[in-house]
Amino acid sequence: IAGITQAPTSQILAAGRRMTLRCTQDMRHNAMYWYRQDLGLGLRLIHYSNTAGTTGKGEVPDGYSVSRANTDDFPLTLASAVPSQTSVYFCASSDQGARTDTQYFGPGTRLTVL
Amino acid sequence: GDSVTQMEGPVTLSEEAFLTINCTYTATGYPSLFWYVQYPGEGLQLLLKATKADDKGSNKGFEATYRKETTSFHLEKGSVQVSDSAVYFCALSDGGTGNQFYFGTGTSLTVIP
Numbered sequence: 212i213a214g215i216t217q218a219p220t221s222q223i224l225a226a227g228r229r230m231t232l233r234c235t236q237d238m239r240h241n242a243m244y245w246y247r248q249d250l251g252l253g254l255r256l257i258h259y260s261n262t263a264g265t266t267g268k269g270e271v272p273d274g275y276s277v278s279r280a281n282t283d284d285f286p287l288t289l290a291s292a293v294p295s296q297t298s299v300y301f302c303a304s305s306d307q308g309a310r311t312d313t314q315y316f317g318p319g320t321r322l323t324v325l
Numbered sequence: 326g327d328s329v330t331q332m333e334g335p336v337t338l339s340e341e342a343f344l345t346i347n348c349t350y351t352a353t354g355y356p357s358l359f360w361y362v363q364y365p366g367e368g369l370q371l372l373l374k375a376t377k378a379d380d381k382g383s384n385k386g387f388e389a390t391y392r393k394e395t396t397s398f399h400l401e402k403g404s405v406q407v408s409d410s411a412v413y414f415c416a417l418s419d420g421g422t423g424n425q426f427y428f429g430t431g432t433s434l435t436v437i438p
Contacts, residue, residue, distance in 0.1 A: 215368075244426075253414065253429055253431055256426070259425070261424075270425070301369065303426075305424070308424040310357050311376040311418075315371075316361075316369040
């Protein structure tokens with residue numbers, strides 16, 4: 212069982228370019244999440260999806276968009292990258308998105324915007 | 326709003342020393358509390374969790390007790406090993422919009438032989 216896979220592992224991107232980070236889970240979880248991790252700030256939620264076909268904004272959504280066409284995939288798109296989006300991005304999933312559910316994390320994508 | 330405050334690091338301990346990493350939280354309602362561990366270059370892995378007051382989560386020799394009266398969820402281990410070197414994150418889940426997890430800033434632990 213792979214759990215959650217993310218691609219690419221790392222990327223260097225010129226400012227202004229469009230970029231999609233991919234996330235796939237094989238646990239048939241209903242809920243999925245995107246976080247960014249920055250030194251000294253912990254992890255902050257960008258967008259979430261409680262079930263296929265629905266998405267919502269988290270704490271820091273500006274400059275990012277997501278879609279959830281099916282249960283397994285939850286891509287994150289940066290329409291026009293800026294240097295402040297340099298970060299490590301983690302995708303996560305949980306069974307039902309309930310308060311007691313554990314969130315399972317992917318290995319992360321390290322993104323550098325120059 | 327909800328938040329988690331955890332002890333700042335870095336923390337350096339000798340092997341077999343006792344570990345405490347403090348975590349306090351602010352939340353409306355009755356959150357679930359979690360400790361995650363992140364090894365270098367990897368994603369976060371669940372270490373333990375507690376979903377109601379007075380519950381004790383435990384795993385791999387680590388434990389933490391959900392204390393509603395002090396809004397705390399301190400992580401402890403009686404005898405650390407070199408392999409415990411990692412970054413530890415305290416988090417809460419309140420089941421609100423998106424069931425967002427609120428994370429602390431992380432505490433880096435280095436255990437030296």
